[in-house]
Amino acid sequence: xxxxxxxxxxxxxxxxxxxxxxxxxxxxxxxxxxxxxxxxxxxxxxxxxxxxxxxxxxxxxxxxxxxxxxxxxxxxxxxxxxxxxxxxxxxxxxxxxxxxxxxxxxxxxxxxxxxxxxxxxxxxxxxxxxxxxxxxxxxxxxxxxxxxxxxxxxxxxxxxxxxxxxxxxxxxxxxxxxxxxxxxxxxxxxxxxxxxxxxxxxxxxxxxxxxxxxxxxxxxxxxxxxxxxxxxxxxxxxxxxxxxxxxxxxxxxxxxxxxxxxxxxxxxxxxxxxxxxxxxxxxxxxxxxxxxxxxxxxxxxxxxxxxxxxxxxxxxxxxxxxxxxxxxxxxxxxxxxxxxxxxxxxxxxxxxxxxxxxxxxxxxxxxxxxxxxxxxxxxxxxxxxxxxxxxxxxxxxxxxxxxxxxxxxxxxxxxxxxxxxxxxx
Amino acid sequence: xxxxxxxxxxxxxxxxxxxxxxxxxxxxxxxxxxxxxxxxxxxxxxxxxxxxxxxxxxxxxxxxxxxxxxxxxxxxxxxxxxxxxxxxxxxxxxxxxxxxxxxxxxxxxxxxxxxxxxxxxxxxxxxxxxxxxxxxxxxxxxxxxxxxxxxxxxxxxxxxxxxxxxxxxxxxxxxxxxxxxxxxxxxxxxxxxxxxxxxxxxxxxxxxxxxxxxxxxxxxxxxxxxxxxxxxxxxxxxxxxxxxxxxxxxxxxxxxxxxxxxxxxxxxxxxxxxxxxxxxxxxxxxxxxxxxxxxxxxxxxxxxxxxxxxxxxxxxxxxxx
Ligand SMILES: [Zn+2]
Numbered sequence: 001x002x003x004x005x006x007x008x009x010x011x012x013x014x015x016x017x018x019x020x021x022x023x024x025x026x027x028x029x030x031x032x033x034x035x036x037x038x039x040x041x042x043x044x045x046x047x048x049x050x051x052x053x054x055x056x057x058x059x060x061x062x063x064x065x066x067x068x069x070x071x072x073x074x075x076x077x078x079x080x081x082x083x084x085x086x087x088x089x090x091x092x093x094x095x096x097x098x099x100x101x102x103x104x105x106x107x108x109x110x111x112x113x114x115x116x117x118x119x120x121x122x123x124x125x126x127x128x129x130x131x132x133x134x135x136x137x138x139x140x141x142x143x144x145x146x147x148x149x150x151x152x153x154x155x156x157x158x159x160x161x162x163x164x165x166x167x168x169x170x171x172x173x174x175x176x177x178x179x180x181x182x183x184x185x186x187x188x189x190x191x192x193x194x195x196x197x198x199x200x201x202x203x204x205x206x207x208x209x210x211x212x213x214x215x216x217x218x219x220x221x222x223x224x225x226x227x228x229x230x231x232x233x234x235x236x237x238x239x240x241x242x243x244x245x246x247x248x249x250x251x252x253x254x255x256x257x258x259x260x261x262x263x264x265x266x267x268x269x270x271x272x273x274x275x276x277x278x279x280x281x282x283x284x285x286x287x288x289x290x291x292x293x294x295x296x297x298x299x300x301x302x303x304x305x306x307x308x309x310x311x312x313x314x315x316x317x318x319x320x321x322x323x324x325x326x327x328x329x330x331x332x333x334x335x336x337x338x339x340x341x342x343x344x345x346x347x348x349x350x351x352x353x354x355x356x357x358x359x360x361x362x363x364x365x366x367x368x369x370x371x372x373x374x375x376x377x378x379x380x381x382x383x384x385x386x387x388x389x390x391x392x393x394x395x396x397x398x399x400x401x402x403x404x405x406x407x408x409x410x411x412x413x414x415x416x417x418x419x420x421x422x423x424x425x
Numbered sequence: 426x427x428x429x430x431x432x433x434x435x436x437x438x439x440x441x442x443x444x445x446x447x448x449x450x451x452x453x454x455x456x457x458x459x460x461x462x463x464x465x466x467x468x469x470x471x472x473x474x475x476x477x478x479x480x481x482x483x484x485x486x487x488x489x490x491x492x493x494x495x496x497x498x499x500x501x502x503x504x505x506x507x508x509x510x511x512x513x514x515x516x517x518x519x520x521x522x523x524x525x526x527x528x529x530x531x532x533x534x535x536x537x538x539x540x541x542x543x544x545x546x547x548x549x550x551x552x553x554x555x556x557x558x559x560x561x562x563x564x565x566x567x568x569x570x571x572x573x574x575x576x577x578x579x580x581x582x583x584x585x586x587x588x589x590x591x592x593x594x595x596x597x598x599x600x601x602x603x604x605x606x607x608x609x610x611x612x613x614x615x616x617x618x619x620x621x622x623x624x625x626x627x628x629x630x631x632x633x634x635x636x637x638x639x640x641x642x643x644x645x646x647x648x649x650x651x652x653x654x655x656x657x658x659x660x661x662x663x664x665x666x667x668x669x670x671x672x673x674x675x676x677x678x679x680x681x682x683x684x685x686x687x688x689x690x691x692x693x694x695x696x697x698x699x700x701x702x703x704x705x706x707x708x709x710x711x712x713x714x715x716x717x718x719x720x721x722x723x724x725x726x727x728x729x730x731x732x733x734x735x736x737x738x739x740x741x742x743x744x745x746x
Contacts, residue, residue, distance in 0.1 A: 196628035200443070202543035202565030202600055205627060272544030317520055318542035320563070 004418060005029045007040060011049030011379065015056060016352040017368030026054050028375040031418030035371050047413070047425070049379055055351045056368050057089025057376030057416060059358035060329060062153075062178075062232055062256060062304035065091070065121070068109060069098025074309035074396045076110065079329070080119040082307075082395040084421035086329040087411025089376035090120035091307075092362060095131065096154040102126035102137040104145035111146050118414075118421040120376075122148040122364055124178065127166045133158050136166060139173045148362050151178035153232060156214055158184060160221070167227035176362065178230045181214035181239070182280065191320045193266040193281040201272065203319060208236035208287065211280050215239040219246040222253050230361055231255040233306050235280040237290035244299040254361045256302040259328060259335035260401070262291045268401060274315045274322035275401040278308070292344050301357040305332045309397030327395045331388055331402045333380065337409035340382065347382070379413035379425075386410060434732045438550050438557040441566030442607040450608060454576045456728035456736075457721065463500060464723060473731060474503035480533040481507045482524075482549075483560070484540040489695060490560050490569075493719075494537045497726035506531070521545060525552045535730060538562070556733040564598050570694055571604030573725040575612065577718050578649055581690055586613030591643035591685075592634070593619050593677055594653030594702050595664075597626040601694045602653060606634045619643035620675055623664040640675050647685040651692045652677045652702040668701050678704035682712070690714050 006028040013024045027034045040046065060083060066074040076093075083091050093110065095101035101110065107123045114121035125142035129135045131152040139150060150170055156179070157163040163179075170177045187210040192198050194205025215231055219242060222229040234240060234257045246253050260278065265285050269276045276282055294300040308325025315322050336354060339345040345353070355378075359367030366376050388405050390398040414422035434452050436444065445453070463471055479498045483491050491507065498505040510524060521540075528536065533555045538546050543563030550557045561567040575585065582588060590609050596602045596618045609616045610633030618629060619637040629636060637643035644650055655671060665671045682689065691703070691712045699705045708715065 194627045196631040199597075199626040199628055200603070200632060202563045202603060204564075207627075272547055313520075316522055316548075318540070318548060319544045320542045 005041060005044040006415070006418065007044045007046045008054055008379070009046055009048050011052050011054035013054045013369065014347050014351045015369045016348045016356050017056065018370070021348055026369060026377065028415070028418045031375055033369055033371050033373055033375050051381070051383070052412065053347060053380040053382060054369070055378050055380060056355045057366055057414070058087045058333065058354045058378050058411070059090045059362075059364075059366060060088050060305050060307065060332065061092045061302055061358040061362055062258070063091045063093055063307040063329065064096065064309065064325070065093040066309055067097060067113060068106070073311055076113040076121060077117055078394060078396045079307070079309070080114065080117040080121060082327070082329040082393060084118035084414045084416070085394045085411070086331070087333045087378040087380065087414055087422070088119055088329060089378065089414060089416040089421070090122060090364070090366060092122040092124050092148060092358075094151060094153045095124055095126040100126050100130045101142075101147070102129050102131065104138065104141040107142050107145035107147050119416060122362060124149045124151050124153075126150065127152045127157055127177065128162060131155055133162060136162070136169055139169060139175055143173050143175055147175070148364055149176040149178050149230070151180065151232065153178065153180045156180050156182040156184060160217060163218070164221050164225060167221055167225040167229065171225065171227050176228045176230055178232050179214070179218045180232050181211050181218060183210045183213045186210035186213070191277060191281070192269050193283050195266055195284055197266045197269055201269065206281050208238050208283060211236050212238035212242055215242050219243070219251055219253055222246075222251050226252070228252045233258050233261070233280060233304070234291070234300060235261045236283050236287045240290050240294040240299055244294070247299065254301045255299070256304040257291050257295065257300045258304060258306045259332050260326065262288060262295065262339065263335050264288075264401060272319040273401065274317070274319055275326060275399055277319065277322050277324055278306070278326055279324040292339065295339065295353060296344050296349065301353065301361060303332065303336055303353045304358065305329055309395055310399045311397060315399050325399070327393070327397050327400050329395065330393050331400065331405070334388065334407035334410050335402070337380070337382060337407070341408060375415055375418040377415050378411050380409065381412045382409040384408070384410050384412065434736060437733055438546070439568050439729055439733060440546050440557070440559050441568050442571045442604045442611070443566065445568070445611070447611055450572065450575060450612065453572055453725065453728050453732065454579060456732060457572070457576055457724040460727040460731070461721070461724035463727075464720070469500050470502060471500065472502045474498065474501040474734065477503040477534040477734060478532060479503045479505045479535045479537065479730065480528055480531065481505060482510060482528065482536050482538045483507070484510050484538075484545070485561070487539055487561065490539065493722045494560060494726050497723050497730055500723070501727055501730060503730070521548055522552050525549050529553050529555075535733060558729055558733060561600050563600065564603070565600055566604045567600040568604050569722065569726050569729060570601050571608040572729070573718055573721040574605055574651070574692060574694075575608055576721045576725055577692065577714050578690060580717065580721075581714065582648065584612070585609060588614045588648040589617065589646055590614045590649040590651065591617050591619065591647040592651045592653065593640055593643060593675065595624040595655055596620060596629060596653070597624050598656060599653050603632065605651060606632045610634070617643040617647070621665055621671070640677070640681060641684060644677070644681055645684045647689055649690045649692060650677055650682065650685055654694065654696065655698055655701050657698070668698070672701050676702055676704060677707055679706055682707055692718060695719070
């Protein structure tokens, strides 16, 4: 029987889970990490990775793959292909598809479609039936089918009692509850951050309080119920402050932010650029600084893209009618590497926020390079200069404000289960 | 007009006061003044834009602004078409971009657009070859109104620099307020805004206005008082408890106006809710220049149509400028 063996030599192994950060070799055989041996077998495929980082496979815990229902925007195949190109070996996909992933049949459909795709897919089930915020979905059945967490993402759970029950019931199945934190009565009809730019452009604003009020509710309910609660796409300073205090009190709350919140501000809306429209909206420079600081001190555990593909049909329209969201899988790591180059994050912290923390929060495998475990890893060239082009990206969609940006650093090799899913060496 | 001789007006589209420099504004006013003379003639028509096609594309009903643009175009002999579009056609699947492409088939030279969405004129300009003039977009800008307001003030005051101009009312939902604040402050006026806090938008100081807590503070020593229309439709949004209470605490009336300069100008973009934002005696009083604003509106719009066409007279060259 022939076996497949890959040996990655002389790379800088950045593996926060084991505390390792140094030059070494990584051996892979039959899809799993193995201990190195004194002799390199002749059949082994060897790669010299001098000057590059070898990290556990990156995990994006917040993407919208759009399938089933919106295949003209993205499919599980194209989305995972974009993930691999961006250095991700796994993604968690949000349930706001059509139909909504609120039952085991949809969860199974997603996993069947994902089999053989370029990245692992972890389905996230809905908190409420059809994400309508009225009745609990069947958490036990979805979990048995493979769901790893719960959210009504795209919409907040408006009813506090329902959210309380959702958290309580989620503890019975040991499932994470992810919150899209938005107080709708404050954000209604808003389409960008409330501030000088919304005033200049005459657009209805959304204050940061629309997010932080709900963040506080989720923290209070997490304390009441003891549930594991995760705040999705944190965008503002007040939310960061609340999460920081809650963690100090020992509340089981985790949080993520997206690359655009530490890279852009409301000023990037410019003259009605719909590629700078997302929910929550791009905030002020002060918020951006707070997000960067919170990523550095660990208040924000993870970087997740909120990859939200849309076609021109949803974006080439009046700003207030345009759909929220941008794609992000192929720009997430390059944007995060800017934080490393600017001294905000160390390489170890970056890998933690993009691999270990998502694995830990979701309770899934990966996030480390350990013998006997599936060989999911990412090779990063931190100094590779390139210009990102949405047109040549792997996603079906092109709605990104980063088109044409020059970056330093990207994923040059992605391996999932010992199989190369992306190579740009 | 103090405009240097090497000056040229370079804008193909008019989206807002934000894009206009002080010389641009002065040039539009000077051009509008020369056109105003036409309106005083017995035959109020010149061939300046003969052969040009102007489409008035209004997604919001507005008899006043549309009529003003239409008169302006007709006085310059342009062919005009009015298209009253409905934003509800968007729900039927026709987008603004589709609409633009359909209109493009008429080969218009200028499209005058009014839309409830801020930024719609810019979107249109990206998809159509014609010049675009914004006749009011959402709560963004209404540049021809801003220009006619400046023209009206300059008919009475030597310059805007140093004037105190109070703008009272619903600043947050008013495109007139944005255009006025930007335009007035570009010309050196001190702009104060006042109204209930629910009507004051975030960071309005960044546009160039100072926020006064009380209407009295804004009017105190003012050279110009501009009252803005209270949109009755906004009653559903809990911004003010009642029009009656608004009139009592924030309306511009005779008593409040006594604190202004004796030669104060009272202005209003119309149509007026008499007894709400302006008391009837003030609206019709000696200080009121509201009808002059309407008259200057036609002249300013003639100037804009002329200038976005490159300031060229038509082939027979018998323009009125
Ligand atoms: Zn969300």
